[in-house]
Amino acid sequence: MRRKNICLIFIKNVDIIEHLFYYISMEREREELSEEKKTEYRTAGSTGEDAEENVESNIEESIEESIEESIEGNIEGDAEETAERNAGYGCREIEERKELPAAGPRSGEALVKAEGGELPVMEKLRILTDAAKYDVACTSSGVERKGSGKGMGNTKLAGICHSFSADGRCISLLKILFTNYCIYDCKYCVNRISNDVERTAFTPEEICSLTMNFYKRNYIEGLFLSSGIIKNPSYTMELIYTAIWKLRNIYRFEGYIHVKAIPGADAEIIYRLGLLADRMSVNLELPTAEGLRNLAPNKNRTTILKPMRQIQNGIVSSKEEVALYRHAPQFVPAGQSTQMIIGATPESDYQIVSVAESLYQKFALKRVFYSAFVRVNEDKSLPALPGGPPLLREHRLYQADFLLRYYGFEAKELLSEERPNFNVLLDPKCDWALRHLELFPVEVNKAPYEVLLRVPGIGVKSARRIVRGRRLSNLQFDDLKKIGVVLKRALYFICCNGKMMYRTKIEEDYITRNLLDTDNKRPPQPDIINGREVTYKQLSLFDDVTWTRKKLADIR
Numbered sequence: 290m291r292r293k294n295i296c297l298i299f300i301k302n303v304d305i306i307e308h309l310f311y312y313i314s315m316e317r318e319r320e321e322l323s324e325e326k327k328t329e330y331r332t333a334g335s336t337g338e339d340a341e342e343n344v345e346s347n348i349e350e351s352i353e354e355s356i357e358e359s360i361e362g363n364i365e366g367d368a369e370e371t372a373e374r375n376a377g378y379g380c381r382e383i384e385e386r387k388e389l390p391a392a393g394p395r396s397g398e399a400l401v402k403a404e405g406g407e408l409p410v411m412e413k414l415r416i417l418t419d420a421a422k423y424d425v426a427c428t429s430s431g432v433e434r435k436g437s438g439k440g441m442g443n444t445k446l447a448g449i450c451h452s453f454s455a456d457g458r459c460i461s462l463l464k465i466l467f468t469n470y471c472i473y474d475c476k477y478c479v480n481r482i483s484n485d486v487e488r489t490a491f492t493p494e495e496i497c498s499l500t501m502n503f504y505k506r507n508y509i510e511g512l513f514l515s516s517g518i519i520k521n522p523s524y525t526m527e528l529i530y531t532a533i534w535k536l537r538n539i540y541r542f543e544g545y546i547h548v549k550a551i552p553g554a555d556a557e558i559i560y561r562l563g564l565l566a567d568r569m570s571v572n573l574e575l576p577t578a579e580g581l582r583n584l585a586p587n588k589n590r591t592t593i594l595k596p597m598r599q600i601q602n603g604i605v606s607s608k609e610e611v612a613l614y615r616h617a618p619q620f621v622p623a624g625q626s627t628q629m630i631i632g633a634t635p636e637s638d639y640q641i642v643s644v645a646e647s648l649y650q651k652f653a654l655k656r657v658f659y660s661a662f663v664r665v666n667e668d669k670s671l672p673a674l675p676g677g678p679p680l681l682r683e684h685r686l687y688q689a690d691f692l693l694r695y696y697g698f699e700a701k702e703l704l705s706e707e708r709p710n711f712n713v714l715l716d717p718k719c720d721w722a723l724r725h726l727e728l729f730p731v732e733v734n735k736a737p738y739e740v741l742l743r744v745p746g747i748g749v750k751s752a753r754r755i756v757r758g759r760r761l762s763n764l765q766f767d768d769l770k771k772i773g774v775v776l777k778r779a780l781y782f783i784c785c786n787g788k789m790m791y792r793t794k795i796e797e798d799y800i801t802r803n804l805l806d807t808d809n810k811r812p813p814q815p816d817i818i819n820g821r822e823v824t825y826k827q828l829s830l831f832d833d834v835t836w837t838r839k840k841l842a843d844i845r
């Protein structure tokens with residue numbers, strides 16, 4: 290017994306020592322990363338020795354001060370001053386020394402607005418919420434983080450409030466752009482530099498006060514912040530970082546924050562922003578590299594995938610750190626997502642679904658959002674949309690996306706080179722089932738969970754309930770209805786205890802007709818004639834006018 294105790298103590302100590310070593314090595318890695326950054330800044334900056342010293346001390350000062358003071362959580366007295374210093378991290382000081390690329394034609398104007406703001410805040414809000422409406426990657430999920438009790442807000446699994454705009458898009462309030470100034474010229478975007486639209490930019494302070502005021506009024510439960518690009522990606526990310534840092538550390542906002550990472554921005558800023566935000570997303574914009582070349586000439590696939598990979602790696606190592614040390618800072622705890630524009634380039638549904646599948650597999654994304662292309666610019670390289678935005682296509686892609694994530698389907702099962710687009714009349718699951726009628730009907734009391742998931746009308750929840758329920762007793766159709774199975778679709782594909790709900794032909798044409806017939810979805814019910822069940826009877830030309838004396842008497 291004593292020997293056993295000694296062994297246990299020894300094992301525990303070894304564990305603790307291992308953890309300590311692990312933590313120390315991670316800290317070292319971080320320091321090394323920061324060293325690399327410093328070297329980059331030095332290289333990008335001036336060649337003179339003085340300038341080098343300046344950069345060194347400035348970066349070190351701002352990084353260390355910011356980290357130390359964030360940890361201490363000093364919110365009184367000189368907190369405002371501290372925040373201002375932190376706001377300086379990577380912003381003006383570094384900008385001056387890094388010899389950033391030449392500013393875009395409108396960036397000087399943008400800076401004036403970003404710093405002071407000429408328009409009233411409500412006017413800016415009108416412009417920048419309107420400019421944000423085309424960004425659909427806004428739903429929140431996958432995070433439940435309690436507030437510390439000192440600040441305001443927390444995140445629930447339900448996430449932030451959703452509302453739906455008139456064209457069916459999901460909008461999370463407060464969903465805004467930091468600025469709609471942009472130095473890029475993406476052909477599909479309303480904010481591109483060549484468009485003559487009303488421009489403005491929030492200051493970090495304005496973002497904070499708007500978020501807090503809306504939060505206090507219960508209008509919102511979080512913030513979704515995206516942006517056009519002022520000057521260059523790193524500069525814009527630094528402004529966003531300043532706003533989010535203030536929101537978290539000065540205003541003590543602990544609600545949900547979703548921030549867009551701008552491709553091409555400095556890795557250090559993305560990392561630091563990831564420690565403050567719940568979710569980050571990098572927009573893929575268009576499904577293929579060729580599409581990107583044609584419509585977004587300033588962007589390329591490599592710069593988009595790089596931050597995506599960085600965020601993925603950050604999430605993985607953050608999870609490992611949290612497993613070892615409960616209070617370790619979390620990096621993007623709600624995961625990352627992305628968005629693709631659908632219909633602006635000629636890719637097929639099969640290509641789009643395959644890209645989404647590979648993003649889920651390679652980058653462990655939480656969500657891929659699909660945004661039906663809205664033609665807001667007159668440009669000959671954009672497709673004409675006589676029927677309006679392809680909203681049905683967007684809907685089918687979302688349905689397929691759920692099948693990939695929760696139902697165990699693969700892209701190649703849903704579509705192929707020969708059948709590259711979804712059926713406009715049937716949802717992808719029904720469409721698949723109709724092409725695999727040899728697998729049906731499925732016996733609900735025996736079929737494995739994975740098979741139940743493939744039945745149209747049975748969702749993840751109902752499949753789980755079926756598996757639980759059938760342990761207690763044989764399920765009947767009435768039970769399935771109570772469980773939540775959508776019988777009007779499922780009845781063609783299932784049987785209970787060897788019997789189908791109605792006598793149904795397992796034929797593609799017959800089932801398709803019935804699935805599409807919205808008024809009369811049930812197959813004809815059996816009639817009882819002379820005590821015998823008759824399912825199919827000969828149609829009579831006089832069926833409609835066969836009035837018996839009794840029926841006529843009833844009507845009178």
Ligand code: SF4
Pocket residue numbers: 471472473474475478479480481482516517518
């Ligand atoms: S980078 Fe492209 S898509 Fe983003 S705001 Fe600028 S022009 Fe629009």
